[in-house]
Amino acid sequence: MNRRALLLTGSILVALAPATLAQEGAAAGRFMPLTDLRGLEASGRTRWPELARLIDDAHALTAARGEPTGAAALRRRHGASLTRRGADRDRAALAEAWAALEVLERAAPADASPHAAVRRQVVAVIEAGLARAAAREGVRAPRLVDPDVSGGALAGSLAALPRVPVTTQALAEAAAHLLLALAQDARAHGAPPPGPLGDAALAATLARAGRAEVWRAEGRSARGPYAAEVLIEHDHGRLHVERRGPGAPAVRLVLERQGGAWEGSAEVATTSLAGALAGADTGPARLGLRLTPRADGALDGAWTLERAGAQVDAGEEVLRRETPSTGVAALLGASDLMTEIVAAVRPVAARGTVPAGLVLTTGNAADPRALVTGPEIFGEYARAIAAAEREVLLQTFVWETESQASARVLAAIAALAARPAAEDAPPVRVRLLLNAHRLAGGSFERLRAAVAALGLDPRRVDVQVGRYRHTLLGALHTKSLVVDGRVALVGGANLEVVHDAGTPWFDTAYRVEGEVAQGVRADFVEAWRRATGEDLPALPRDGGRAGEVPMLLATRHADGNPFTNSTRDPQGAAFLTAITRARRLVRLHSPNLNDDAVKRALLAAVLERGVKVELVLSLGFNERTESLPGQGGGNLKNVTALHRALEARGGPAAAALLDARWFADASGTPIVGNGPGAAHAKYASFDGHVAIVGSTNLDTQSLNHSREVNVVVDDVATTAAWDAAVFEPSFARAAPARAPAVDVALGE
DSSP states (O other), rough: OOOOOOHHHHHHHHHOOOOOHHHHHHHHHOOOOOOOOOOHHHHHHHHOHHHHHHHHHHHHHHHTTTOOOHHHHHHHTTTTOOOOSHHHHHHHHHHHHHHHHHHHHSSSOTTEEEEEEEEHHHHHHHHHHHHHHHHTTTOOOOOOTTOOOOOOOOOOHHHHHHHOOOOOHHHHHHHHHHHHHHHHHHHOOOOSSSSTTTTTHHHHHHHHHEEEEEEEEEEEETTTEEEEEEEEEETTTEEEEEEOOTOOOOOOEEEEEEEEEEEEEEEEEESOHHHHHHOOOOEEEEEEEEEOOTTSSSSEEEEEEEEEEEEEEEEEEEEEEEEOOHHHHHHOOOOOOHHHHHHHGGHHHHHHOOOOTTTTESSSEEHHHHHHHHHHHHHHHHHHHTTTTEEEEESSSOOOSHHHHHHHHHHHHHHHHSSOOTTTTOOOEEEOOOOOEEEEEHHHHHHHHHHHHTOOOTEEEEOOOOOOOSSSSBBBBOOEETTTTEEEEESHHHBBGGGGGOOOOOOOOEEEEHHHHHHHHHHHHHHHHHHHSOOOOOOOOOOOOOOOOEEEEEEEEEOOTTTTOOSSSSSHHHHHHHHOSSSSSEEESOOOOOOOOHHHHHHHHHHHHHHHEEEEEEEEHHHHHSSSSSSSOOOHHHHHHHHHHHHHHHHHHHHEEEEEEEOTTSSSOOBBBSSSTOBBOOOEEEEEEEEEEESSSSSSSIEEEESSSEEEOOOHHHHHIIIIIIIHHHHHSSOOOOHHHHHHTTTT
């Protein structure tokens, strides 16, 4: 979903108007039909099935009339402006749809065709978007030459406007969605009634197009209960809000982001909001509105109405979405890709370990430092623990008490008891949870003994150790630390000797702060309850916001069923959506990759969307266990199979889009097996905008069986910093793992 689409549709269509088309439109005068329709190529038909049918209708009509419809005629007429690659392909599709509308409009009886009304509505949206853009830039708003514009005249008038560079596929795609939705609505329901953007018919159409949302507000003021329909558009962090009741004039406001809410005010021609919704008009007043997102996806609204400096009415309301949409993510400022991830996660949120209200949060900040290798990771663990005021929650898959990581963490816990504190201060609550196979309890007993040896005063520090029991499968694979419900560290490193200084494994952890830490805490609380039966008391929230970065928790419960192959959980939905919906670049760093759903997603990303995929994998890591029946096999087997599948289905060029490499030492020599310096890091980034970090390997165990926690971070600056610290150096020195046949085919 592209929250800028409504405001930039005009700019997109400016870019669509080639000079040749503008010249022909001017020469032909007011009406110049675009009857050359080439249809859509196969990939376009898959991408736009409804749009293809619309164009086919017009194509068949022009062919029956003996008019030119072929691509050759179209290219002669419009030169090289309509191409089949990248964003130009989508712009071409949009131009085709506009032409098809004109053809169908000409063919229908004048009193029966809804298409002219549709076109006028699109033009109105374009003009509104241009006006808002001009206001932001402080320039005079351009106007289109004719409200009843036809294809040629529209092209001419748009060509005369200042050109705005539009290069992203997402914007062209948004415009095509908008135009298609308007056309479909007109064909199904007849022409929408004339009027402003807030009319219900057009509002619902725009909502179906995914560019705006229709909400219903129900509230109460001093004058009694009321209800209203509310249309919300998203514009670079602002909300354009339009409210109306049956037969009432529209009330329009622009709300600016203020912390965790949006606020704004506007002049209205009535002395009460309830009066405005009932159509009353008793004099000008100023309406102030504040909207605050709720955990359940609704909005809390609070408003006041003032006249001549005195408050004449006020009320509170709840807004709930009327139309299906990915809504909350876009409303909270999430990117297009994050919005799609949220849409995929929402139906399976209950299958994760975190309450629905904490799955997506925005009051967050991410540390741009990526913590790389054990000394750096557990040094940060120790610093965070030593700063704790109320609570420390730590869970891990492996805890070796002889490791340097264990020594650092236990020393930090001991420091909590040594620092000054008020006599009546409650003890700092410390809970340590580790995975424990039912037949092997040694690690748990050794950790308990190590904690007891600290001799801590329970009045200062209350430490308890728990074990998460399982049989063969369904392990607690999570690695997380949460301090005071405000700071969380997630990553892939266990407290093991392999992370000691010297030649540690290549592993990572990431520090995030804010509301997301409450979610990571909720995951721990749920795991602790399963392991020990104890419910940890809630922590009071301080109400502050650490930042403005949208973050989503992608989790899954443990599943010990050896026959399960399900990824219907927030973790699976997040990873698979991010891979398949990325537009240009997928970067994955994992010790193992063999899950069948992940492999299918990678093939789809390359073959269907032309996405570049960069992989860094470990050669021979955990080879014995990954090669057990049903586990998917080792990395060499799977990388070879992926390249062969791509070459067979898309040729050498498609196979070359998958750049898989073996993790290597500084000399570029692959590190084989689980020895010193091996790679155990889990990292993923998508289009340089969204990163997923946490405990998940891209293998059968993590995707189908283990309990996992990951944070999806929607922030360009953070993703760039983590890419530069983790992925890019590793990828640069890694050894190519591409199949030799691909090298030969590419002449390399």
